[in-house]
Amino acid sequence: MPTDKNIELTISDGHASAPPKAAKKILDVAYDLFYRRGIRAIGVDEIVKRAGVTKPSLYRSFPSKDELAASYLRQYDREYWERFDEAVAAHPGDPRAQIKAFLTRIGKRTQVADYRGCGMTNAAVEYPDHSHPARVVSEANKQELRRRLRAMAAAMGAQDPDTLGDGLLLLIEGAYISGQLFGLGGPAQAVARNADLLIEASLKK
Amino acid sequence: MPTDKNIELTISDGHASAPPKAAKKILDVAYDLFYRRGIRAIGVDEIVKRAGVTKPSLYRSFPSKDELAASYLRQYDREYWERFDEAVAAHPGDPRAQIKAFLTRIGKRTQVADYRGCGMTNAAVEYPDHSHPARVVSEANKQELRRRLRAMAAAMGAQDPDTLGDGLLLLIEGAYISGQLFGLGGPAQAVARNADLLIEASLKK
DNA sequence: TGACAATGTTACCGATCGGTACGTATACAT
DNA sequence: ATGTATACGTACCGATCGGTAACATTGTCA
Numbered sequence: 001m002p003t004d005k006n007i008e009l010t011i012s013d014g015h016a017s018a019p020p021k022a023a024k025k026i027l028d029v030a031y032d033l034f035y036r037r038g039i040r041a042i043g044v045d046e047i048v049k050r051a052g053v054t055k056p057s058l059y060r061s062f063p064s065k066d067e068l069a070a071s072y073l074r075q076y077d078r079e080y081w082e083r084f085d086e087a088v089a090a091h092p093g094d095p096r097a098q099i100k101a102f103l104t105r106i107g108k109r110t111q112v113a114d115y116r117g118c119g120m121t122n123a124a125v126e127y128p129d130h131s132h133p134a135r136v137v138s139e140a141n142k143q144e145l146r147r148r149l150r151a152m153a154a155a156m157g158a159q160d161p162d163t164l165g166d167g168l169l170l171l172i173e174g175a176y177i178s179g180q181l182f183g184l185g186g187p188a189q190a191v192a193r194n195a196d197l198l199i200e201a202s203l204k205k
Numbered sequence: 206m207p208t209d210k211n212i213e214l215t216i217s218d219g220h221a222s223a224p225p226k227a228a229k230k231i232l233d234v235a236y237d238l239f240y241r242r243g244i245r246a247i248g249v250d251e252i253v254k255r256a257g258v259t260k261p262s263l264y265r266s267f268p269s270k271d272e273l274a275a276s277y278l279r280q281y282d283r284e285y286w287e288r289f290d291e292a293v294a295a296h297p298g299d300p301r302a303q304i305k306a307f308l309t310r311i312g313k314r315t316q317v318a319d320y321r322g323c324g325m326t327n328a329a330v331e332y333p334d335h336s337h338p339a340r341v342v343s344e345a346n347k348q349e350l351r352r353r354l355r356a357m358a359a360a361m362g363a364q365d366p367d368t369l370g371d372g373l374l375l376l377i378e379g380a381y382i383s384g385q386l387f388g389l390g391g392p393a394q395a396v397a398r399n400a401d402l403l404i405e406a407s408l409k410k
Numbered sequence: 411t412g413a414c415a416a417t418g419t420t421a422c423c424g425a426t427c428g429g430t431a432c433g434t435a436t437a438c439a440t
Numbered sequence: 441a442t443g444t445a446t447a448c449g450t451a452c453c454g455a456t457c458g459g460t461a462a463c464a465t466t467g468t469c470a
Contacts, residue, residue, distance in 0.1 A: 012228040022417065037333060044458060054418055057460075065458060115331060122387050125330040128242060128321060142386050166392030167399030173382045174279060174375030181329050181347050182379075187371030194372030201406035249428060259449055261430075270428060365465075411470100418465065427456065435448075440441100 006032040025051045030074050035119045037068045039134065040126050051165035069123065071134035076119045077141050084148070096199060099168060103192040107173065110179030110188035118176040145169060157204050162203040171195050228266035230256040236256035236277050240324045244274045244339060245331050274328065281324045282346050289353070300357040301404060304373060308397040311377065315384030315393035323381040350374060362409050369407040376400050 029051040033042045044065050048055050084102060091097035109115065116122070122153040127135045129173040149172075150165030158164040170193050179188040218245050234256040238247045249270050253260050267273040290306060296302035314320065321327070325343040332340045333348030352378075363369040384393040 032337060036462070038245075038331060040243075042332070051241055054420095056419090056461090057417060059459065060416080114333070117330070121382055121386070122330050125327050126245070127323070128244060128319070138286075139386060142383070144385070146392060162466080163395050163398055165390070166395040167376070167402070169392045170376045170379030170383060170399060171372070172379065174377065174379035174385075177326055177378045177382055178347070180333070181326070181344060182351070187374045188349060190368050190371040191375055193224070193368055193377060197372070197406045198399060198403050201402045248426070252424075260428090261450095262448060264429065265447080413468100413470085416466080419463080421443085421461090423458105423460075425457075426456100430453075431451090433448105433450080435446105438444090438445085440443080 003071075003145060022035050022051075022053045022057045026053060026058050026061060026068070027071060027075065033073060034069060035122075036075070036116055038126060039072075039123060044068075066133045070137050073123055073134055073137040073141070075136060078139065080120070081144075095155040098125070099149075099156075100192055100196060101196045103168075103172070103175075106175050107189050107191045108184065110175055110191075111135060111184055113183060115179045115183070117180040118173075121176050128172060145172075150153055153202070156199065158202045159204050160198075160202065164199065165200050166193055167202070171198070206209045223353075227256070227258045227262040231258060231263050231266060231273070232276060232280065232288050235273055236280060239277050239319055240281070240327075241276060241319075243331060244277075244328060249273075271338045278325060278339055278342040278346070282342060285325070285346065286349075286387065299341070300360040302356060304361075304404070305397055305401060308373075308377070308380075308400050311380050312394050312396045314393065315380055315396075316389055318388060320384045322385040323378075325376060326381050349356075350377075358407070363410050365407065369404065372403050373400055374409070376403070381388055 026047060030042075030047050033047060033050070044055060044058060047068075048058050048152035058068070061069060083105070087102035087105060088098045090101050110117075118143045123134045124138045124142075129135065130139070146165065146169055149168045150162050151165035155170065156164075171194055175191040176190040177185050182188070226402060231252060235247075235252050235299075238252060238255070249263060252273075253263050263273070267276060288310065290400050292307035292310060293303045315322075318343070325346045328339045329343045336341065351374055352369065354373045356369050358369035358373065359366035361369075376399060380393040380396040383391050386392070
């Protein structure tokens, strides 16, 4: 029989069984620390200390640190597509404007001190092993991103949609990374402009 | 008085004082392990074991693990610009062809299983702290890359050289990252094609 | 009131972390 | 042969790593 561990903190649906509060505090703190300072850099002791809980509480809700990291990324994944869908919803039927809105937003986010890039990308760098629980989540997120970008490139009427979709993905990943590498004034602020140039050059004439 | 520690393994210049052989073996092994599996993931014990030396030998040549990591990146830096300069030298006076050659090479390198991206980029992800010795080397490398790309974009006759240079940098970083994220058949194989499209769209007409 | 589930408390585990005190082997010059 | 310096090895350090056993406390709902 499967245990109750590693549940995905079911959103409160009315008066259903409320999820343990400790698990939420732990995940919130882990999210913040893992993202800002890296998964490997943070020990479970620091997480429970900052969350005001104790270590057994952590291991009652999460089977391991690796699985806690995976849960952090699943949360990240949900918020990621929320932001993505916001940009899409802002420009119905206009994929080029959708991309531009998403990229403009990314470009802005990168222009803060101590920007830390994409949690998914960072986790993949930290865990080269493809079977690591955190990396599994990360790779799935990136596959989905690639799928969407290629589809949008096709909807824009690109000559070679797969190439343009991949090009946009490269620009996006480049923005995430160079955002944290260069800080303020870095190349990431030019991501939307370059994407637009690339799109313009890739459309059927 | 400064100690002899953390010397940069002076290339044997005739019969000058040869550096300790242990230091070279240690750096070679550390290079391989740090790059393939990450700096935080590798302990000094594993390094000395694989190098066939002992821990005190490591700490006689390097003041700390962090400084060993920095030495690894300095070595990486030298080899990086060697590859870059090869692409430049292959097409004298033709910056667009130089970029294309460099990017084609990167695209090819990413298309192997277990590709691990750029050691500089990875180190910066592992160490968000700007004062970390490894990160200092990494940031300097990226600043220099940006400088060169912008200069080449200007030499190509771009309308906005800084924007094109930064766009190329984004594509390159995207290739490093997506190369390790997607493995074979990933978006990184399209980096040279997209760069060429972007360049074409950025030239003065 | 009783029962159950969630959380806390305390103390501990073996393994590994980065780093070092200190003795030993080798080579070379005198 | 003996001194001297340099390179290397054995053994160890305290701290931290991820993870657990056993038990006490709390809150909630029946």
